[in-house]
Amino acid sequence: MKILKFGGTSLENAGRIDRVTTIIRNLLQSKEQIAVVVSAFGGVTDLLIQAAKKAAIGDGRYSELEQQIEDRHVHLIRELITVQNQSHALAHIIRQLNDLHDVLHGVFLVRELSARVLDFIMSFGERLSAFIVAEVLKEKNITAQFLDARQLIKTNDRFGQAQVLWPDTLANIQQYFQKQNALQVITGFIASTLKNETTTLGRSGSDYTASIIGAALNAQEIQIWSDVNGVMTADPRQVPEAFTLPRLTYEEAMELSHFGAQVIHPRTMQPALDKKIPIRIKNTLNAKHPGTVISAQANAWPYPIKAISSLDAIALVSVIGSGMIGVTGIAGRIFTALAREGINIILISQASSEHSICFGVLPASATPARKALERELKLELMEKTVNKIQVENDLSVIAVVGEKMRRTRGIAGRAFSALGHSGINIVAIAQGSSELNISLVVEQKDLTAALQAIHKEFFNLQQETSR
């Protein structure tokens, strides 16, 4: 069994959906056993979120976005399904869109949008797309069946970023698949609590859905189909010279995705790693390209690093004070206070002088982090052991990643001098304990230039021969 996941970029318009159906048909013809996971059509989740947010502030223009969502889906049905079969599909999606309308109107009336309601609203994207893809496949004489993953994937109620309840989920998936003969077209991204409330697995979480299903069914391979020839040495939108990596280890892929390589969601690796299932990243627009295989196996690679990824916007929070030198337990208190507020720390960097501890968070968490620390360190601030808690905005973080870095000296030095030669200021540095990753914080305005300079430093010499 292979699990194929098609992301929003693979489902952006009728032409791309047609390519998806061809890929599926070819695999079925070569007698592969497959199941398909789909994301919402490209851009639809964003439209749903925008509509919900507008409704919540009482802006009646949410209905224009609702109309756009309806038009996208109706239009695709008209383009992809023959007239005689259209009415069934249209009737189904109109019912769904009416439900969506009712919820959005409710949000508009009460002027309130909880994380729970937002998850329910977002779920329409995948419910509509998976249904339509299944109908399009049926149109091509493939015995396909729409499957709402909320039936199978059970989570806690951390809406927006729900955590999987593994025993229930694995049992549900295994039992369900024992009885199915038709090709399952499964909604990515969405799940439900034990009380059947809709949850989501975090933005871009459809990759994770594929991995959950793959692990439950002991799949032979999990394929993530996107719009690039696999995981590349950098985001090709930022670094045009970036090229495809034939192989990556699970750990490398985790580091890269954690630091912004959008092509794969960070949570996807764990279920696959546990069951030793390879993940292959493929291009819907270039199906013949072998893409990237992510597995436990490291490969021979001529460069000292594997890839560079980046998070465009982070804030750096620093706790500064000469009185902190040698004081045990202060770092522990800082991180416990942040954990209590549910603040996710992207990187930690401590200057060797121990004068300051600084850590990177998403911009939205910077003020809550500062307030939490001001409360926790009230006494120290009064006594001036801690002088100030400082927040710096408009920063980006770059991660330089690769297994080989553990054994190669001087990588950090080369990255620093590459930035130095380009006149780019490094705001902070951190090294992960795994030594798989060096992170550099730079000013946001310098991000693209910094990525290009580091890419050139490590890949320029032998690039042409290994593409």
Ligand SMILES: Nc1ncnc2c1ncn2[C@@H]1O[C@H](COP(=O)(O)OP(=O)(O)O)[C@@H](O)[C@H]1O
């Ligand atoms: N290292 C990388 N390798 C490949 N693509 C990357 C990388 N970093 C960022 N990307 C971006 O990820 C995009 C695909 O991710 P995403 O838009 O989430 O796709 P999908 O909708 O198919 O899930 C690519 O178009 C590419 O610009």
Ligand SMILES: N[C@@H](CC(=O)OP(=O)(O)O)C(=O)O
């Ligand atoms: N539709 C969801 C889930 C997802 O995985 O999308 P994509 O595969 O297009 O990144 C989102 O936009 O977050």
